[in-house]
Amino acid sequence: MKIQSVFLALAVLALGLSSCENKKADPVPETGSLSIEMEHVVGSSALKLNSSTTAFDYRTPSDEWFNVTTFRYYVSNIKLRRADGTEYAQPNSYYLVDAAMPATKVLELKDVPAGDYTGLSFLVGVDAPRNTTGAQEGVLAPGDMFWSWKSGYIFLKMEGYSPAAPGSKVLQFHIGGFEDPNNALRTISPALPSGVKLLVRPDHAPEIHMKADLMKLFVGPTTVKFGSFAIPHMPGANAMKIADNYAAGMFEIDHVHAN
Amino acid sequence: MRRTLLLPLAFGLAAVWMTGCAPDADMAPEQAVPGAVLPVNFPAPVYGPEQNPPTKEAFELGRSLFYDPRLSRDGTISCGSCHQQFVAFAHAGHTVSHGIEGRLGTRNAPPLQNLRWRRGFMWDGGPNHLEVIPLAPLTNPLEMDETLDNVLRKLNADLSYQQRFQVVFSKQPIDSYQLLKALAQFMAALTSANSRYDHFVRGEAGGTLTEPELRGRAVLVQQCASCHATDLFTDESFRNNGLDRSFAADSGRAHITGLAADQGKFKVPSLRNVALTAPYMHDGRFQTLRQVLDHYDHGVVESATLDPILRQPGGRLGLPLTPQEKNDLLAFLNTLTDAAFLTDKRLAEQR
Numbered sequence: 001m002k003i004q005s006v007f008l009a010l011a012v013l014a015l016g017l018s019s020c021e022n023k024k025a026d027p028v029p030e031t032g033s034l035s036i037e038m039e040h041v042v043g044s045s046a047l048k049l050n051s052s053t054t055a056f057d058y059r060t061p062s063d064e065w066f067n068v069t070t071f072r073y074y075v076s077n078i079k080l081r082r083a084d085g086t087e088y089a090q091p092n093s094y095y096l097v098d099a100a101m102p103a104t105k106v107l108e109l110k111d112v113p114a115g116d117y118t119g120l121s122f123l124v125g126v127d128a129p130r131n132t133t134g135a136q137e138g139v140l141a142p143g144d145m146f147w148s149w150k151s152g153y154i155f156l157k158m159e160g161y162s163p164a165a166p167g168s169k170v171l172q173f174h175i176g177g178f179e180d181p182n183n184a185l186r187t188i189s190p191a192l193p194s195g196v197k198l199l200v201r202p203d204h205a206p207e208i209h210m211k212a213d214l215m216k217l218f219v220g221p222t223t224v225k226f227g228s229f230a231i232p233h234m235p236g237a238n239a240m241k242i243a244d245n246y247a248a249g250m251f252e253i254d255h256v257h258a259n
Numbered sequence: 260m261r262r263t264l265l266l267p268l269a270f271g272l273a274a275v276w277m278t279g280c281a282p283d284a285d286m287a288p289e290q291a292v293p294g295a296v297l298p299v300n301f302p303a304p305v306y307g308p309e310q311n312p313p314t315k316e317a318f319e320l321g322r323s324l325f326y327d328p329r330l331s332r333d334g335t336i337s338c339g340s341c342h343q344q345f346v347a348f349a350h351a352g353h354t355v356s357h358g359i360e361g362r363l364g365t366r367n368a369p370p371l372q373n374l375r376w377r378r379g380f381m382w383d384g385g386p387n388h389l390e391v392i393p394l395a396p397l398t399n400p401l402e403m404d405e406t407l408d409n410v411l412r413k414l415n416a417d418l419s420y421q422q423r424f425q426v427v428f429s430k431q432p433i434d435s436y437q438l439l440k441a442l443a444q445f446m447a448a449l450t451s452a453n454s455r456y457d458h459f460v461r462g463e464a465g466g467t468l469t470e471p472e473l474r475g476r477a478v479l480v481q482q483c484a485s486c487h488a489t490d491l492f493t494d495e496s497f498r499n500n501g502l503d504r505s506f507a508a509d510s511g512r513a514h515i516t517g518l519a520a521d522q523g524k525f526k527v528p529s530l531r532n533v534a535l536t537a538p539y540m541h542d543g544r545f546q547t548l549r550q551v552l553d554h555y556d557h558g559v560v561e562s563a564t565l566d567p568i569l570r571q572p573g574g575r576l577g578l579p580l581t582p583q584e585k586n587d588l589l590a591f592l593n594t595l596t597d598a599a600f601l602t603d604k605r606l607a608e609q610r
Contacts, residue, residue, distance in 0.1 A: 131387075132387055132388060133388065134310075134388040134389065134390030134391055134439070134443070135390040135391065135435065135436045135439035135440055135443070136436065137434070137436045141434060141435045141436060142391065142394055142407065142435055142439075143407060143408070143435075146391075146394070148386070148391070148394035148395045148397070148398050148399075149385050149386075149395050149399070150385040150386075150515050151385065151386050151387040151388060151391050152387075182517065234517075235517070236517050
């Protein structure tokens with residue numbers, strides 16, 4: 001009886017302990033950090049936010065002029081791939097990039113296990129579990145990237161003006177949807193430059209310079225014409241078409257600083 | 260002897276360890292927060308107490324927020340304005356409710372009860388979780404027409420709220436996570452499970468049903484319970500119950516899914532406290548329960564998405580009910596009124 005009780009006490013204590021993570025004193029694996037810097041471009045021009053309704057900065061291949069007032073998107077579930085095919089999945093991996101806020105354009109990954117990484121992938125948007133489990137914190141705190149009337153995150157938001165858009169010339173692309181049949185979650189795996197590896201060490205913090213080309217929202221598998229394409233504000237077929245467009249080539253790694 | 264000493268010691272130590280990792284407040288004694296004990300005659304909850312462990316301080320904070328008109332843009336409307344306790348947190352006498360500046364919505368304010376067991380909220384299931392549902396009325400221009408940022412500004416400027424949030428969350432400033440968690444504490448506490456019917460099914464004192472009520476229960480089990488299922492009296496599904504032939508005014512569930520097959524479908528409401536929650540249906544078109552029963556008996560109309568349960572062999576629509584059956588059903592539905600819930604002072608606005 002006594003022994004049983006002691007075991008029970010120890011077991012309960014162990015339970016308490018195991019709920020605290022990473023408190024073991026075992027040899028700490030070496031870690032380093034890595035960053036991804038987003039450079040926003042529109043075709044061959046740099047992205048410049050402009051709220052003019054009369055002067056337009058960019059032109060699509062379909063010859064429609066437009067400008068951009070807002071460009072925001074979630075990057076989540078970043079994974080780094082090793083040559084042997086194994087992966088490091090960053091825990092709690094959520095970033096909200098906002099073209100209007102320079103600090104958000106640098107995605108810092110801390111405590112990455114040291115290693116040679118040969119590839120990376122990420123989701124544009126927010127995975128289904130975080131869309132369905134209630135109140136979230138940090139960059140996932142509900143705000144203007146969350147639909148309140150139909151719970152779910154807006155994965156990517158591009159707003160601006162175009163004389164080609166019907167009515168008030170307003171462009172409002174709000175892309176989201178985490179459930180079939182309107183699942184707009186896309187995994188992006190941009191290739192590293194040939195022969196380049198990401199060497200993460202305690203004293204090496206590689207910096208990936210990624211170009212995100214906003215024009216790719218409108219070209220790719222679907223050619224978007226502002227005058228005729230029903231601009232999506234909710235999950236659906238057209239949101240998935242835009243997602244397919246940006247998955248097909250919006251993000252490209254331009255170069256890597258080995259540091 | 261030893262054993263009796265060791266066990267509490269073990270749990271005490273464990274509690275110390277656990278709180279070291281989870282700064283959330285301790286579990287309150289169960290009686291301190293209404294609804295913290297789950298009724299034995301209910302199915303498993305969707306939003307179990309472990310997801311937001313009830314505490315007296317958090318519950319009371321949620322209650323203050325629920326009744327605080329500062330959640331609306333012009334400070335005139337609180338959640339409690341359209342969700343009144345004496346009618347099971349529905350809106351008495353309102354076909355549709357008025358938001359700020361008298362703006363009228365398009366749907367009847369549903370009662371708020373047993374929300375721990377809900378899978379999708381509102382008539383169309385748009386909000387998918389108890390913690391995020393306040394965002395919808397808060398930001399809807401026809402309801403509170405406010406932004407989360409503004410609400411947080413107002414709360415953070417209030418010394419009393421600062422202190423009370425600090426007690427519950429040990430963190431400053433007040434953010435949307437804290438706001439939503441606190442509101443969820445109050446909403447989750449709105450448990451109605453002490454009607455005469457509940458006492459009857461649980462074999463408790465005072466649980467006697469009369470002959471007409473028992474007959475009414477039998478009719479319900481036979482005719483209604485495929486949708487108004489379990490002791491929650493809803494299966495949480497979305498169905499077209501034959502109110503209209505077309506749905507231009509309100510497409511219901513299809514507004515959320517975009518599917519033609521969901522046109523005209525709305526959430527099956529619970530029947531708890533139904534005697535008090537008039538008017539009925541998503542647009543509040545029926546004033547009495549008798550009108551509702553008459554609808555099912557002979558008012559159901561044809562449409563492509565009409566629920567198959569409302570198609571009788573031979574092509575007749577609806578659920579045939581004799582006058583006797585209607586009277587018995589009405590008698591039974593009255594046994595679902597839960598006076599303890601409707602008058603629980605802990606759920607009322609504190610003045």
